[in-house]
Ligand code: IMP
């Protein structure tokens with residue numbers, strides 16, 4: 001089963017760039033770009049992926065700062081994007097939607113940040129058998145003006161490269177910021193044809209969950225606290241829930257793999273996709289998430305193929321790209 005899942009051509013729909021660099025690639029990036037090789041740096045890297053028992057979302061958010069320093073230069077960001085795409089391709093991910101929050105600092109404006117990532121995606125996709133789309137992220141912990149700039153850039157750059165920029169991600173620490181403040185700028189993105197992938201119900205906040213469901217979205221990140229009525233709503237609206245098992249258990253929003261809501265989604269026959277969220281931070285791969293899901297819930301090979309087919313359907317790919325992915329999946333299943 002493990003070999004089968006590693007070989008399966010997979011679709012990753014929920015991956016944050018700065019959370020997806022695995023530990024070896026972080027070391028490679030630090031060495032390539034900054035010439036760092038010290039023992040001290042290696043032990044910092046180990047701390048990056050080590051989650052103590054009882055860790056929470058807050059511990060997770062502190063870990064991002066470590067990679068953000070490495071990607072704060074053009075060269076670092078470019079290499080990080082290339083390495084991340086390479087690692088997903090190595091795991092037989094045939095289609096990847098990568099999210100990232102444009103950041104401005106002394107080295108780059110937010111526009112430059114996005115341009116560097118876009119150029120790196122174009123380069124990496126000529127080297128690896130993978131299709132990549134970009135979803136600029138709004139960090140709900142940052143001021144509204146930043147979100148407005150991000151959406152304006154996504155619209156402008158998306159008009160130039162419509163096959164690359166597919167949508168907007170709404171993420172960040174769910175304890176910060178108010179969704180209602182960001183709803184108008186998200187609506188503007190939607191009016192301009194950008195799809196919305198929204199982190200929703202990651203924590204138990206019933207009034208915000210209601211607002212988000214009324215607002216609508218193309219895909220829902222986590223959906224942990226939606227409850228049965230929320231799952232029924234998602235099913236009715238055909239909105240898939242992006243399930244990230246290791247992420248939810250390691251950050252403590254779900255107490256164990258066995259109690260993950262993926263099980264309820266299967267029972268309710270509601271739309272769902274399996275994703276990694278931050279495979280570097282959570283020390284996982286998409287194949288390993290499939291192994292976890294199949295071991296925990298007894299999924300068969302055919303159910304894993306169906307899950308991948310659901311991900312193809314709910315991706316922001318064009319009809320032609322979806323057809324290509326389905327053909328690759330059929331070819332793989334015929335060889336089994
Ligand atoms: P970046 O946007 O490429 O820098 O990826 C890391 C960022 O993604 C974090 O700083 C958060 O804003 C966001 N992020 C990553 N994982 C999560 C999550 O589980 N919930 C909410 N936001 C997240």
Ligand code: ZN
Pocket residue numbers: 014016171199221277
């Ligand atoms: Zn996420």
